[in-house]
Amino acid sequence: MPIDRRAAYPFCMNSSRLKQMPGHLIRRANQISSAIFSEEMVEYELTAVQLIALATIIDRPGMDATRLAEYIDFDKATIGGVIERLERKRLVERRVSQADKRIKELVATPAGRALVSVSMPHIERVQERILQPLSSGEQAQLMSLLKRIVAGFANSPSDAK
Amino acid sequence: MPIDRRAAYPFCMNSSRLKQMPGHLIRRANQISSAIFSEEMVEYELTAVQLIALATIIDRPGMDATRLAEYIDFDKATIGGVIERLERKRLVERRVSQADKRIKELVATPAGRALVSVSMPHIERVQERILQPLSSGEQAQLMSLLKRIVAGFANSPSDAK
DNA sequence: CAAAATTAATATGCCTGCATATCAAATTTA
């Protein structure tokens, strides 16, 4: 194996090295994962972000937007738009809480529940397709490593959300 | 270990399962990686995307926007804005090619080269920090698995770019 | 050579992501 002289000189950078860095690879993996999601969900017109928000609202009816954002790791400022789009499609409703009038409780409509239910097989397929270049052992390994990275930064200042 | 009954019923979904899926974990990893990048680069006001574009332009002076986008896996429609912002900061220049007047050749300014040069140690640190929850062997493993995922979809229809 | 197809850049529209600010409602505390 030829010696990579650049390794000895960390300040000598070039674009091929940048392309091999975790930041870029993670960005690419995300790009691929989103593309597969859209392909698989094209008939339902639901983004990955909208789906996980909707599924969580179904799971935990009455949750408010701030709790939802925390739970699925969304930015507080982003969640509003996501919910607004789900509401516009009549998949969720927002109801002002009588106990605390700052809070709007989120509930899914029957159409929202139906949509998540029929899209589930597709969601499973998205995940299979993302990992498909790897053997089943490697898939488990990747998942475990990613989980540890994500867990490692939970609640850290570097995890903006 | 208790049996996860949900595994036997793939259509029974809930939000905790979605949160464990590769799509979500990759999205989270990307979120963390971007946050660390901004932290590390806060004094330079350069995004990860701008940096890799700039570094590539330095590496391959005279490249045009379409080639650049392909090389660093950007969407063709996104690259324009990224270059525009680099140009506004006087880090790159666009010059109409005399050989083919459709093409604008990209070159970095001295300021652009200087900026990449001084930010390199930070870029190295970003990558270390992302992988920091893992042992050095696991870091290598993760990188290799991610590379294979990314390579597995290169030029595939599922890789929008 | 002229019409057709391709290509590079750019624009628009929608969605996500995040920092920052505002406002009203609730809670804390002085």
Next chain:
DNA sequence: TAAATTTGATATGCAGGCATATTAATTTTG
């Protein structure tokens, strides 16, 4: 209890991400 602080929702502004369309320059092809 009144003032200060916190909290939830929302708005604005900017960046990236992508589909789709347009325009001008170039290449292909009939």
